[in-house]
Amino acid sequence: MLKPLFRVKDLIFVQKRLAGHSKWANIRHTKALKDGQRGQMFTKFARQIKVAIQEGGSPDPVKNLKLEQVLEQAKRNNMPIGTIQGVIKSTQINKEMCKKYLLEIKGPGSSVFLCEVFTGNLTQTRSLLASILKKHSSKYVENSVKHMFVEKGIIECHLDDYKDKDILEKATEDAIEFGAEDVKVLDDNLIQFLCTSQNLKIVQTKLETAKYKITSASVEYVPNQLQILNEKDLEICSNLCEKLENQSEVIEIYDNIGN
Structure with missing residues (x-):
């Protein structure tokens, strides 16, 4: 750091950071590009739009600052206007009671993750993700790490x-x-x-x-503080994030992994 x-x-x-300064940042950036190529970037934006509408209480970006920020981000990444409008319209038709939750995870090598999910069945989602965590030397934390x-x-x-x-x-x-x-x-x-x-x-x-x-x-x-991992743990964390981001309920993942 x-x-x-x-x-x-x-x-x-x-x-000023030099090229290749952070292997973890490069890994995450590369995966983000691949996600965009597979259309998963737009899927993630769709989830974020739904969350912003629910939390902001309005499908009108003029009245909903969080929605406005998400829409700006989606448009910068060339998400089609028709797709955006379709997502907004679907939130008005589908009244399923989904909510945003923050799952706290302990990963390998003292790494920790905050995983935002948007789901109508938290118990089912936690169970689904738990199987992924177990395969990647990770688990839900007993004591909160959000601080x-x-x-x-x-x-x-x-x-x-x-x-x-x-x-x-x-x-x-x-x-x-x-x-x-x-x-x-x-x-x-x-x-x-x-x-x-x-x-x-x-x-x-x-x-x-x-x-x-x-x-x-x-x-x-x-x-607040970064955790340095060895090569093996970095690879495990990389695979873990990719698996989690492929789940439809996952909105965003944050970590404390450093260079």
Whole structure:
């Protein structure tokens, strides 16, 4: 994990990461691309849309900020408008009482996972996932691990053709001005801004005004401390996440795995 260099106005600056900095990040990114190719990315967005409508109480993004954020993300990833409208319409027709739950999991090598599911039968879903966990040296935790994470707004974007100064220096200045808490430059000059979950929309809007090209913006569980795993445990965790994400009830998975 990268160590802070210095603080200015409560903003933490970090060194620019080098290509291949995180094997786990690369594994997860590759699987995400494959999921998109198989259409699973759209399936995940469909689940998130349904959750946002239920929790926000409205199928109208103007009245439902969480839904608006999910729809923006879906459109950035080229989810067809007709498909989006079909999902929204289905939530009005299907009144099945599904709810979102957070399952807490202990994985190999002191890794922990938060698994968001959307289901109308939690007992059945827990049982289904338990068989997957057992095959991957994992199980539901006896004591909560949610306190090991904090909800944060995460915005990833590009600033194309910027040559006036170092891109991290530019992003750092904008982070201070726009109210972000942290900024990193990842592989391929992908810039990641971290902010409070409440300020996500504000920071996103300011970045767009400043000509940043947003690739994703969402509220996620961020670990307070990262856990380093060996090669064997990394492979087990990778396979575990892939199996879990293939389940129709699973919305999102968060972990504390580091470089």
